[in-house]
Amino acid sequence: MLEIQDLDVFYGGTQVLFGVSLTVKKGEIVSILGRNGAGKSTLLKSVVGFVTPKQGSIKVDGKDIVHWPLEKRTKGIGYQPDTKRLFGTLTAFENIRVSALGTKNAKATMGNVEGILNYFHPIKGMMNRRAATLSGGEQQMLTLTRALAREVGLILLDEPSAGLAPAIRDNLAQAVTDQRDKSGCSFLIVEQEINIPLGISDRIYGLLNGKIAFEGTPKEAVETKAIEDILMISKKG
Amino acid sequence: MLTACKKYLTNNVNKSIVIVIIFLAISPFIIPKSIAMDILIFGLLAMSYGIIQGHIGQVSFGHAALFGTGAYVTGLLLYYVDIPSSAAWIFFPAGVVGAVIVALGMGALSLRRRGAYFALTNLALLQLIYFIVLQVKGLTGGDDGKWGIPAPTFGSIPVTPESLYYLYFVIFLVCLFLMKRMFLDSPNALVLHAIKQDEARAESLGYSVYREMLKAYALSGAFAGVAGAMYAIQMQYVGMSYLHWSLNGTVIIMAMLGGVNVFIGPFLGAAILIALKDVISMYTVHWQLIVGILVMVVILGLREGILGRFKSLRF
Amino acid sequence: MLSSSVIVSLFLSGLATGMVYALLAGGLTLIFGLLGVINFAHYAFIAVGAYIALEVLDAAGLNFWAALAISLIGVGLIGFLLERTLISRLYGQNPAISLIFTFGLAMAVVELLRMVKGTAFYHIAVPSALVGGVPMGDAAFPTYRIFLLVIGAVLFFGVWAFLQKTPTGLIIRAALCDRGMTRACGVGVTTAFAMTFSIGLALAGIGGALMAPMMGVFPEMGAEILIVCFAVIVIGGMGSFMGSLVAGLICGLLSSFITLVSPQMAMASIFIFMALILAVRPIGLFGEVGRVD
Numbered sequence: 035m036l037e038i039q040d041l042d043v044f045y046g047g048t049q050v051l052f053g054v055s056l057t058v059k060k061g062e063i064v065s066i067l068g069r070n071g072a073g074k075s076t077l078l079k080s081v082v083g084f085v086t087p088k089q090g091s092i093k094v095d096g097k098d099i100v101h102w103p104l105e106k107r108t109k110g111i112g113y114q115p116d117t118k119r120l121f122g123t124l125t126a127f128e129n130i131r132v133s134a135l136g137t138k139n140a141k142a143t144m145g146n147v148e149g150i151l152n153y154f155h156p157i158k159g160m161m162n163r164r165a166a167t168l169s170g171g172e173q174q175m176l177t178l179t180r181a182l183a184r185e186v187g188l189i190l191l192d193e194p195s196a197g198l199a200p201a202i203r204d205n206l207a208q209a210v211t212d213q214r215d216k217s218g219c220s221f222l223i224v225e226q227e228i229n230i231p232l233g234i235s236d237r238i239y240g241l242l243n244g245k246i247a248f249e250g251t252p253k254e255a256v257e258t259k260a261i262e263d264i265l266m267i268s269k270k271g
Numbered sequence: 272m273l274t275a276c277k278k279y280l281t282n283n284v285n286k287s288i289v290i291v292i293i294f295l296a297i298s299p300f301i302i303p304k305s306i307a308m309d310i311l312i313f314g315l316l317a318m319s320y321g322i323i324q325g326h327i328g329q330v331s332f333g334h335a336a337l338f339g340t341g342a343y344v345t346g347l348l349l350y351y352v353d354i355p356s357s358a359a360w361i362f363f364p365a366g367v368v369g370a371v372i373v374a375l376g377m378g379a380l381s382l383r384r385r386g387a388y389f390a391l392t393n394l395a396l397l398q399l400i401y402f403i404v405l406q407v408k409g410l411t412g413g414d415d416g417k418w419g420i421p422a423p424t425f426g427s428i429p430v431t432p433e434s435l436y437y438l439y440f441v442i443f444l445v446c447l448f449l450m451k452r453m454f455l456d457s458p459n460a461l462v463l464h465a466i467k468q469d470e471a472r473a474e475s476l477g478y479s480v481y482r483e484m485l486k487a488y489a490l491s492g493a494f495a496g497v498a499g500a501m502y503a504i505q506m507q508y509v510g511m512s513y514l515h516w517s518l519n520g521t522v523i524i525m526a527m528l529g530g531v532n533v534f535i536g537p538f539l540g541a542a543i544l545i546a547l548k549d550v551i552s553m554y555t556v557h558w559q560l561i562v563g564i565l566v567m568v569v570i571l572g573l574r575e576g577i578l579g580r581f582k583s584l585r586f
Numbered sequence: 587m588l589s590s591s592v593i594v595s596l597f598l599s600g601l602a603t604g605m606v607y608a609l610l611a612g613g614l615t616l617i618f619g620l621l622g623v624i625n626f627a628h629y630a631f632i633a634v635g636a637y638i639a640l641e642v643l644d645a646a647g648l649n650f651w652a653a654l655a656i657s658l659i660g661v662g663l664i665g666f667l668l669e670r671t672l673i674s675r676l677y678g679q680n681p682a683i684s685l686i687f688t689f690g691l692a693m694a695v696v697e698l699l700r701m702v703k704g705t706a707f708y709h710i711a712v713p714s715a716l717v718g719g720v721p722m723g724d725a726a727f728p729t730y731r732i733f734l735l736v737i738g739a740v741l742f743f744g745v746w747a748f749l750q751k752t753p754t755g756l757i758i759r760a761a762l763c764d765r766g767m768t769r770a771c772g773v774g775v776t777t778a779f780a781m782t783f784s785i786g787l788a789l790a791g792i793g794g795a796l797m798a799p800m801m802g803v804f805p806e807m808g809a810e811i812l813i814v815c816f817a818v819i820v821i822g823g824m825g826s827f828m829g830s831l832v833a834g835l836i837c838g839l840l841s842s843f844i845t846l847v848s849p850q851m852a853m854a855s856i857f858i859f860m861a862l863i864l865a866v867r868p869i870g871l872f873g874e875v876g877r878v879d
Binding site for chain 2: 612618624626672675679681682685686687689690691692693694695696697698700701727801813816817818824850851853854857858860861864865868
């Protein structure tokens with residue numbers, strides 16, 4: 035579904051990603067773990083198109099999208115940015131609706147909303163409120179709904195559990211697996227927290243200082259202590 | 272002596288300055304005197320604006336206020352105050368001082384912001400000044416302006432267009448070298464350019480960005496005031512057109528046409544614009560159409576202005 | 587002391603003037619808010635709209651209502667074409683670029699008007715249905731000004747409805763908040779941009795046509811009001827359509843009442859207000875915290 039090969043990305047003169055290669059198969063849930071500054075967000079941004087790699091290829095469904103404009107790429111991709119990036123003056127409902135307009139099947143996307151909101155029930159009654167008036171956690175749930183409702187084959191999540199209550203985090207994990215089971219959608223999830231990646235991923239990549247430092251199943255990550263040693267993340271309660 | 276000159280001239284920027292000086296020195300002999308005068312005065316004005324857009328790195332819609340203040344202060348003092356006409360030259364620097372004071376006032380308020388807010392604050396302040404000057408028409412002549420401003424004299428000898436031109440030429444030279452010193456060669460210039468590139472970093476290095484910008488803005492006002500005072504004396508008239516917002520547009524066009532990132536870029540832009548207007552006017556009264564189209568073409572094609580493509584001239 | 591009828595008259599007059607400000611500023615603010623372009627050419631297209639109305643009335647012999655409609659649509663179409671061919675090349679650059687470019691465009695367009703129609707004043711008569719006034723105290727309040735107020739409100743509401751209820755309007759509003767994220771949702775913004783410029787210019791055009799019966803038609807007719815409109819968009823908040831309505835009305839009222847003191851001070855007061863807003867709440871009354879790109 036997604037195939038990244040030898041990606042080099044620079045911010046100005048500084049290199050941020052060094053020859054990164056990874057794959058996400060159809061129906062797979064893949065997580066990327068790494069500290070702050072390791073380049074995780076940059077990786078997702080390269081797929082979406084906010085950042086142009088200096089070299090390397092990004093293939094979605096077999097097609098190299100590196101030179102495609104944002105709006106063309108994301109017709110088939112869902113994206114939840116780590117900074118939420120909601121449309122503040124629009125209502126919650128309108129935020130999702132804009133996103134739906136950008137999919138091949140807007141009706142189907144809107145049809146998914148009710149189901150997704152079951153996982154994020156606290157914001158169910160807030161659909162007519164302006165997005166800027168929502169609290170941090172509510173906004174996070176909204177930006178997740180906006181991404182997850184999309185009728186697409188690949189969804190990118192950048193630190194999806196940030197700011198969510200523990201119960202909702204569990205719902206999030208459930209939502210992701212349910213969506214994958216139902217529609218065969220692939221997921222690429224970037225996290226600093228290990229709970230979701232270890233809990234639901236088929237495979238994990240470890241990103242350290244812009245390079246892939248680990249690839250394997252969650253089980254392997256724990257057994258080889260790769261998580262603690264190479265990624266230096268502490269298990270949060 | 273010769274080797275010193277040669278060394279001076281290896282620098283492209285210096286070469287360009289020498290060309291400008293030579294041009295101004297001989298221009299009254301090769302082009303009509305009024306055009307030569309216009310090029311000198313508006314060249315200076317455009318360069319004073321270039322300080323704001325080129326060195327500070329911001330666009331201002333209020334520059335006409337500084338030109339107008341210089342003109343009105345000098346002009347009205349000459350008109351109303353009765354002193355021996357050979358001593359009346361003192362009103363020239365008075366106009367400059369007036370412009371600096373206004374610049375400090377405007378800059379103090381507008382430099383608290385950047386970008387469009389900076390530009391529009393200056394516009395608001397310009398409009399304020401415009402309407403106040405219009406209102407006080409007993410003093411300023413309002414819409415009609417003040418005609419018949421007496422020019423100062425050299426002792427008992429009245430000024431002629433030629434002598435006035437060469438006096439202004441000397442003043443221009445002084446301004447030119449001052450500008451070069453302040454904005455190209457001094458350590459202070461480096462500070463300003465650092466600020467233009469990355470304000471936050473400059474601030475973290477201990478420079479007061481606000482103060483440096485205010486200093487530069489005030490200096491820009493000083494030079495604009497010189498141009499204004501020159502114009503008032505030459506035209507022997509001051510009027511609301513000196514404070515009109517459309518003058519801003521003209522000045523910005525001049526500066527950007529020549530290139531704001533080149534020291535003498537604005538001067539070139541002024542010369543080209545004035546020459547063009549004059550030449551085109553001989554054939555048609557509709558020169559604004561040509562200039563308008565030219566501006567659009569140049570801006571799309573040569574974003575950095577005509578001289579901006581020469582890296583050796585850029586600062 | 588002012589009689590109440592004078593006060594009401596001044597109030598309504600201020601609202602009418604304010605409504606014109608709001609229409610013109612509304613277009614400017616959308617264009618700046620979404621496209622990032624400071625459209626100096628706005629003042630030229632105020633005149634273009636008025637001249638189109640003139641031609642429709644004189645040459646085509648149609649009525650005032652047709653003139654208004656054709657002005658609106660005509661300038662709107664011109665706006666669409668201009669955006670696709672020229673304006674879109676200015677995006678993403680230093681605002682000085684768009685400023686000077688549109689200044690040059692304005693110079694050229696105004697001169698073209700002079701070439702085609704000359705520099706003389708033309709007159710457009712107030713349509714017979716709107717002649718006269720509503721009696722108010724000793725004098726009568728001109729019906730045409732009430733009409734201005736009403737039609738302005740209708741136009742404003744029309745654009746507002748477009749923004750709120752149509753898919754393109756939704757995209758425009760989203761892109762006003764965050765252009766990049768809009769695109770990252772798979773939504774292309776080129777049509778939205780073209781429509782925005784088109785609507786903005788159309789409002790300028792019909793504004794000119796509406797002002798014509800009061801001030802005559804001449805090439806520079808939009809110049810002075812443009813600068814006031816810059817003040818209005820700063821006060822209202824750059825990018826806020828409703829903000830320009832409120833700010834426009836406030837400025838209209840300010841101008842109307844302070845003209846009693848002096849017309850110059852009326853204008854000055856608008857700029858004093860603008861400077862105050864810049865000092866105290868620079869994002870404007872209805873401004874939203876910075877757009878993300």
